């Protein structure tokens with residue numbers, strides 16, 4: 001299916017909160033026509049109202065894609081409105097954490113093309129990463145179509161097995177929050193060393209965004225970039241001795257944090 005056909009058939013977005021609007025923002029910035037998008041959301045934000053999309057309007061007859069972006073806990077209430085599109089040519093693309101493909105097959109019919117995706121919020125600035133996996137009814141063309149759409153908001157990786165989705169959720173889906181929390185923690189640490197709050201936050205924020213951009217632009221590995229900062233017997237080495245401690249260091253803490261997120265994803269599936 002080419003883009004002209006996708007525009008003509010339309011795209012439906014079920015739930016336009018933080019993730020739905022991050023992705024919509026990316027697509028509109030990429031040139032997707034707002035009047036080809038129908039959004040269903042009971043309490044649309046002011047941002048959404050200003051985008052020129054068809055808001056809580058009648059649904060198109062056979063949308064090319066339905067993007068499901070409601071919370072897993074709302075899914076059973078929200079999804080049935082889309083049942084008429086099940087088992088047809090509409091591709092369902094869901095970003096809901098912990099909601100397995102089998103759930104959609106049960107509600108929409110087993111012969112519905114469904115792609116489960118796990119994006120992250122940097123999609124709003126075109127720098128997300130989304131992992132996808134389709135069911136047996138999702139054709140190669142439909143996987144390419146999802147890949148094309150999601151590439152407008154960042155990188156796309158295809159998984160070999162749906163069971164990988166819980167770990168992906170714990171790593172990249174939730175991951176931006178870990179980085180934002182690191183900024184908070186670094187700023188607090190700077191304040192503990194005597195800096196005023198605003199200066200500490202400015203330094204922490206610029207350090208993390210600058211380091212992220214360096215990692216993005218340079219061809220070097222994260223390990224080499226870390227080594228480049230670390231003078232022998234200098235200040236960074238002193239800090240890394242603490243962060244890389246075998247027990248209670250950052251690697252240990254990160255294993256526990258990502259495991260907690262992945263476990264929660266598995267729990268949501270029950």
Ligand SMILES: NC(=O)C1=CN([C@@H]2O[C@H](COP(=O)(O)OP(=O)(O)OC[C@H]3O[C@@H](n4cnc5c(N)ncnc54)[C@H](OP(=O)(O)O)[C@@H]3O)[C@@H](O)[C@H]2O)C=CC1
Nearest residue numbers: 015016017018019040041043069070071072078095096097
């Ligand atoms: N936030 C993130 O970083 C990521 C989130 N996800 C997944 O994306 C999904 C959405 O998460 P997020 O955007 O954070 O959550 P939000 O609560 O911000 O967004 C969900 C939206 O769906 C709306 N909604 C509730 N009920 C219905 C309904 N019956 N029909 C249509 N819309 C409805 C909500 O409205 P109201 O607020 O008024 O209830 C809200 O605007 C979740 O499944 C989550 O697992 C995936 C990857 C990353």
Ligand SMILES: O=C(O)[C@@H]1CCC=N1
Nearest residue numbers: 096097169173174175
């Ligand atoms: O916290 C959550 O459940 C969602 C899924 C990944 C990021 N946010």
